[in-house]
Amino acid sequence: MQVNSEQIPATETDRPLGSTPNGGAGTASTVAAAVGLRSSDAEKAAALRRMKSVALALLIVMAVVFTVAFALQKQYPWLEYVRAAAEGGMVGALADWFAVTALFKYPMGLKIPHTAIIPRRKDQIGASLGEFVETNFLSEQVVQEKLASVDIARKAGRWLATPSGSERVAKEGSALIRGAFTVLNDDDVQAVIEGMVRKHLLTPPWGPPVGRMAERIFAEGHHHKLVDLLVDRAADWVDANHSTVNRLVSDRSPLWVPSFVDDIVGDRVYNELAKFVRAVQRDLEHQVRRSIDTYLNDLAQDLQHDPAMIERAESIKAQILGDPEVRELASRTWGTIKNALLTAVDDPRSELSLRFTSAVRDFGSRLVNDDELAGKVNTWIGDAAGYLVKTYRSEIAGVITDTVARWDAEETSQKIELQVGKDLQYIRINGTVVGSLAGLLIFTVAHLVFG
Template sequence: MQVNSQPTTRQDPPRPAGPAPRPPKAGAAVVGHQLSAGDAEKAAALRKMKLVALGLLIAMAVIFVFAFALQKEYPWLQYVRAAAEGGMVGALADWFAVTALFKYPMGIKIPHTAIIPRRKDQIGASLGEFVETNFLSEQVVQEKLASVDVARKAGQWLAGPGGAERVAKEGAAVIRGAFKVLNDDDVQAVIEGMVRKHLLAPPWGPPVGRMAERIFAEGHHHKLVDLLVDRAADWVDDNHETVSRLVSDRSPTWVPQFVDGLVGDKVYVEILKFTRAVQSDPNHQVRQQIDKYLNDLAQDLQHDPAMIARAEDIKAQVLGDPEVRELASRTWGTVKSALLSAVDDPDSELTVRFKAAVRDFGSRLVNDAELAGKVNAWIGDAAGYLVRTYRSDIAGVITDTVARWDAEETSQKIELQVGKDLQFIRINGTVVGSLAGLVIFSAAHLVFG
């Protein structure tokens, strides 16, 4: 169970006059904040172990008193007295050693005691340096990532049930959040600037001419010419009366009407024959002239200053300032509306395709060893770069955090975490001291009689 990384500080309200409140029991509470359930359990265990260690010390003291008082009457109690005496010495020595880590023993400022409160900043700096040197190593991080095989595990999650849905859901939240943050006027200004820079600023003539030259050289325009010729032939075929009337309207008034009819019929027949000939002959002279005209136009757009200037005039007329602003506004409005509608609808084509793409990518990570290796290498390189560049900053978080902690509270936090285990040192010291006292007394008794 973790404890909070930052102790909270608070101002205590003024206390009423009267006897000073008793200090909290060591390990029972952490100053400045309420204990969590886990910390309360640790505090109870710490108190229990302290009572056990203290009980052993008291037991050694009681045994020592009785053994010392009765050893003349019962000489074998000398060995018991020696063991109890050694146990008391060991218990007291280890009590002093453990207590000196967290506070001044019995409040006496003995040198080299209360180590953690006095040297917490140095401990934080050493801890940060230790983490930076031994854990925030580029080689260590890359080796760990390589052993984990992040790409395959990520692929299994993405390809499995719920992975793609989770990614789509989080992606939709990101898109909605981005649209809330983005200012429409600013985005439209960016789009307008891009249109002006990349679409309007460059001259249109040469690139259009080069594109047209390539299209005409490959014959892609022939279908359009065929369509125009077919429509013209169909129109002539369906408008015999219109052609005859046009001839009659333009003939002199003194020409008899039946002559107008004959001339109109003749003109109609010739026009129809002409259009049918152009329609049926892919190498007709008219088609060749159209090809020549279009090729000349493509060359002029590239090399003729007058034609280039005319193209620029057309561009300015078609895409003036109002038109560009309207284009930017419509573009952004359309994109925004389409994306919001798509991400809000789990059955939209965009969402369905996105989920399918995520699942497909996950399956490829699982099944394609080469792709998984590349992704793992990218992740390792990225992690190595982050560690190499920011390792000192990351380790500095530990140093800075410990430096902000209150000294007494820091000591109590650490004691709460490791104090229970440290009490075993006192217990072991009592036992080892007893055995040592017994062995020393026995050896001396044997040697010196």
């Protein structure tokens, strides 16, 4: 008695690899392409088909043995034991064939209740699988414990500390920067920069912050070096311009004054001016210096508290940074930054690229050698992963449910059978063997008891 292990119309995965649906010759890749399989899946399909053939061959062997033993058992009584074993083997093989087939399709095309389980309950299986993954795997504690045992920080550090690792990061960073500049619109970026300049530089009044900064500078005496410089330059000018002072005095004296009088007055004025400047230069507590200090301190206070002075500062700000100037500043700023970065990232030997690569390598070395830093990084990674899992676990698990829900029922059955079907065929083989032994044992016991 011959029994087909499937007894239903063959699906794509049931046909032997190497044959086409219409029976013509073909390749395994052709069949795989027909059912949308990858090359690795095609290999699994071939292995599944081989195991089905083995299970079917074993059933056929049992059927042949049963037929022969049944026909000759009267002539050779010992064949009754062989018949019982073969009979049990066939029963076991058929029962397990039914059980395995019922998972994926209707046995022999008959819509028997509780068969074709996977095609009929595909959505429920997907939902259950998603719930199982969410409950048992997408747990904040499970993820954090796993990440802690992996020690990602040191593993990443060892890779970053290698030349290939740091150069790879630098290369990817360069590609990211180039991609960002490609996507960004220059006008939009300039508008953002202009908006930031207006918000943080132009909108706030200049007077009070400038006054506070000036007050601190003057209080700490940082302006004295500038005053010294101005006095020194004034003394140098006086030393080099004796004739200029005389000419100024002569030009401003009446025409009726004799020239020698102009020279005398000019010399006197020059000498007094030189003595005055030298006195200011030598005496750090000179009245002029104190007057300058007083003026500057008053100016700092006025910039903070005098409405008229604050208004003057705002007027100066408006004259310096009007609309055209702000737009030009934004344009120049963005253009400079963009050109500098693009030039740097396009040249792997540029100062920026070399420094970035070196910084990545140094950071990797610190992750390997600095226990405290590695612990902090591992904690950050664990906390971030835990937060993502805790917040989005349902959405992550929903990918499984939604993916299975989108699958066609027959396609789902084929995919699952492709992954586990080979192992399930061992159930059929084991059922044949166990059935044979059980049949032999039952017949032997019955023969001995009831003789």
